[in-house]
Amino acid sequence: xxxxxxxxxxxxxxxxxxxxxxxxxxxxxxxxxxxxxxxxxxxxxxxxxxxxxxxxxxxxxxxxxxxxxxxxxxxxxxxxxxxxxxxxxxxxxxxxxxxxxxxxxxxxxxxxxxxxxxxxxxxxxxxxxxxxxxxxxxxxxxxxxxxxxxxxxxxxxxxxxxxxxxxxxxxxxxxxxxxxxxxxxxxxxxxxxxxxxxxxxxxxxxxxxxxxxxxxxxxxxxxxxxxxxxxxxxxxxxxxxxxxxxxxxxxxxxxxxxxxxxxxxx
Ligand SMILES: Nc1ncnc2c1ncn2[C@@H]1O[C@H](COP(=O)(O)OP(=O)(O)OP(=O)(O)O)[C@@H](O)[C@H]1O
Ligand SMILES: [Mg+2]
Numbered sequence: 001x002x003x004x005x006x007x008x009x010x011x012x013x014x015x016x017x018x019x020x021x022x023x024x025x026x027x028x029x030x031x032x033x034x035x036x037x038x039x040x041x042x043x044x045x046x047x048x049x050x051x052x053x054x055x056x057x058x059x060x061x062x063x064x065x066x067x068x069x070x071x072x073x074x075x076x077x078x079x080x081x082x083x084x085x086x087x088x089x090x091x092x093x094x095x096x097x098x099x100x101x102x103x104x105x106x107x108x109x110x111x112x113x114x115x116x117x118x119x120x121x122x123x124x125x126x127x128x129x130x131x132x133x134x135x136x137x138x139x140x141x142x143x144x145x146x147x148x149x150x151x152x153x154x155x156x157x158x159x160x161x162x163x164x165x166x167x168x169x170x171x172x173x174x175x176x177x178x179x180x181x182x183x184x185x186x187x188x189x190x191x192x193x194x195x196x197x198x199x200x201x202x203x204x205x206x207x208x209x210x211x212x213x214x215x216x217x218x219x220x221x222x223x224x225x226x227x228x229x230x231x232x233x234x235x236x237x238x239x240x241x242x243x244x245x246x247x248x249x250x251x252x253x254x255x256x257x258x259x260x261x262x263x264x265x266x
Contacts, residue, residue, distance in 0.1 A: 029092040031056045031183040031215035032077070032108070037086035039076035045084060046072040047239040053232075054184055054215040059206060061230035061247060062219045065259075069239035070219040071113065074188050077217075078110035079103040091183050105133055107183035113192060116173035119162035123153050123172055126161055130176035139179070146175045149208055167198030171205055178209065185209060187218045191225070203229055227251045235259075 030053040040046040047069040054060040062070050075081045077088055079100035087096045090107045098106065117126050127146065131139040147154035150171050156164060161172060170190050177185055190206065191199040203225060210216050220226040227233055230247030235256060243255060250256050 029089075030054060031091055032217060033087075033089040033092075034077055035087045035089075037073065037076055037083050037088065039072060039081055039083045039086075041072075041081065045239065047076065047236075049086070050236065050239070050241055051086075052217075052234050052241075054217045055231075056183065056215045057210060057213045058231040059210050059216045059218060059229050059247075061226050061233040062217070062236055063221065063223075063226055063233055063250075064236035064242070066221070068236045070236055071188055072239075073236065074110065074112075074186055074217075074219055078108055078186055080110070080112075104180055104182075107180075108186065109177035109180055109182035109184065110186045111173045111177045111188065111190070113188040117161040117169055117176060120160060122158050122160055123164070124157040126172055126176050127153075127179055130179035133180055142179055142181065146178055149178075149212070150175050150205065165198070166194050167201055170194065170198075170202055174205065174209065178214070182214065184215045184217055187216065189220055190218065191220065191223075199225065224251060 032052075032054040034050065034052045037050045038045045038048045050069075050073055052060070052062065052073075062073065064070055072081070076083045079098050079102065082097055087094060089095065090103075093106065095103055095106050095108070100110070103110075118129060121129065124143065127143045128139055131142055134142060147157070152168055153171055153175055156168060161169060164172060174185070174187065174190065187206070191202045194202060206216055206218065207229065218226065218230070227247035227250050233244065233247040233250050234241060235243040235250065237259070243250065243253070245253070
């Protein structure tokens with residue numbers, strides 16, 4: 001566990017929980033390395049000097065209260081808004097300030113919380129749209145791989161997205177993001193608004209995606225479920241890094257409990 005106030009974070013010294021141990025030994029650079037990121041909407045910064053890393057084959061979580069700036073941070077990483085300061089690197093390449101469409105080609109797939117599928121299009125057409133940077137057979141082959149990962153979607157491939165359940169729609173949004181075979185899949189509150197049963201299914205799928213060697217960066221409000229799955233989690237408060245550590249350690253951390261009792265809902 002690393003308390004981040006008021007000094008910059010030293011490298012965490014503790015040996016992380018299962019899953020992260022492999023990550024810690026990983027010789028290659030982080031799939032996503034965000035350093036000192038500051039961003040907002042033209043007024044005072046909403047996120048300030050935020051640093052996070054996500055590794056392939058691991059789930060990394062960002063948790064924190066409403067309005068902490070979690071979605072804003074994701075937008076700045078994904079090129080939806082332009083960072084004012086700091087850097088974003090993907091697999092050791094500097095991609096800071098690139099627009100969203102360019103970042104897709106550099107390995108970042110971003111799934112916003114809402115408006116993440118085309119409701120009028122079928123499941124399969126949504127996947128084709130997601131694979132727009134692929135050519136020829138590449139689209140069909142990748143869609144076939146994703147149907148293996150998301151069997152529910154294969155059964156529904158001809159259905160319009162608007163007829164899917166909330167859980168299925170979340171799966172479709174994830175699969176659509178994965179069409180480009182990204183290094184990093186960024187998910188903003190994928191289980192929000194879903195019943196507990198669908199939330200578990202979404203987490204199962206996220207774990208499967210992780211196991212295909214994707215770096216999954218997931219934002220959620222501070223649920224126990226998120227911390228259980230996260231090899232590494234960052235707590236964001238008032239737009240700044242507050243704490244970080246293996247998800248399961250944060251679950252038992254006094255400060256996290258003190259700050260979020262009543263927010264940890266599940
Ligand atoms: N498009 C926007 N223009 C101006 N301000 C915005 C915009 N979107 C968000 N904000 C402000 O940025 C702050 C952080 O919002 P953000 O959505 O990033 O928080 P969050 O941590 O994702 O919250 P939640 O848990 O509710 O999703 C809030 O004060 C919000 O009002
Ligand atoms: Mg949000």
